[in-house]
Amino acid sequence: MRLFNDYFADPPVFQMKCDLFLKIVAAVEEKGHAYDVPADSLDEFFRLGESTIIESMRRFVRAVVEAFGDEYLRSPSEDTTRLLAINVRRGFPRMLGSVDCMHWRWKNCPTAWAGSFIGHVNTPTIILKAVALHDLWILHAFFGMPGSLNDINVLHRSHLLDDLAAGEAPKVNYTINGHHYTMGYYLADGIHPEWATFVKPIPTPIGRKRQHFIVQQAAARKDVERAFGVLQSRFPIVRGPRGYGMRKLFPLS
Template identity: 55%
Template sequence: MRRSLFVSILHDIQQVNEYFIQTRDAIGAPRLSGVQKMTAALRILQYGVLADAVDKYIRIGESTTIATLNFFTRSIVATYEAVYLRSPNEVDVARLLQEREQRGFLGMLGSLDCMHWCWDKCPSAQAGAYTGHYHKPTVVLEAVVTYDLWIWHAFFGMPGSLNDITVLDKSPLFSKLTRGRAPAANCIINNYEYTIGYYLADGIYPRWATIVKTISQPQGAKR
């Protein structure tokens, strides 16, 4: 992470949580700084190290590290949820459809897929449940990302033994659509008006109206 980005995030979360502002104890000695606390939280999130492992590097005890991680994740959500951690609204959907139309994909909202993240520190008791076709423990990330790297849907944490269909069944991606609360995505394709957008996906996904899959060997005009 660039130093400028680190400092910017630290400044933002200090505005919503005084826990990351350095203070002094009863004798006037400085307590842990916000840089130390944020670094400890990031090392756990990025490398999956144990809470008591950061003490040697950052000089923070296990209990303090656990509290820091909890405060950090809550502060991130409170700070950035309204801008970055949300589903598209009507204005966003209109912009997405316009961008896709310029690229020849009328009505497309994005590409849907899953990827596996290796879990090097997976406990032995959970290794079996998180091991799939990669033959090592992984955690699944389901995401929809725009061309400018706006991750407007991210569903993370499913065991690596699950396939993409099982992850989709547990994902909240289509929860608003099934309840009729999703923003309208009106478009006209082949003289037919559609009211919902679609996602590009690979062959494993189900034959739903909102999912368009590739045809590996098209034969004939109809196919």
């Protein structure tokens, strides 16, 4: 009854569509289930031990990846045409998405590792680098780098541009200011390198045209920041993993 009231009461505790909930249940019913909150907040509610809930959550995550990974954890090769059409209407033709990093606070980071995981936020963090669209679809995710690294360090270690470097990226043909390009691009902040695949803000915009571009670029780049915000609000565990070791934090990396 507690599970029913959480998901199907009016109003439900968790704002999830019934058909989506049943789809997930059908896909992982034999592989475990868990909630997206700290385990020790549920042990009394469900009369289950914290270790049991943590193990259920680990099995649930693996089951979700097995059931839905091929559909959602993939490169956007076959979706390129749709992505480009959407972003043309938003004023950024040939744009593939917005890229940025999020620092994930590691509450119980081992003391021996704290030095390498402490960055500008003065607490141990783990970095998630992602590319997101306006509809919250995260089409690239790279997780696990220590918080002491900056965006460029993480970029060099991620797989974001592997297809491009190997010449296997989807071909996108267009011309801007007389220059022909055969690749899409990502909206990025100023720390990213001066590469053709990144469109960054203009450091000192002079004139109404450049000032207008700055405003539009910043607005569109909010896609990935909004995705991070929704991710943290829907999955509170992202705001601070509790007591998990390295192997449990990164079993799928």
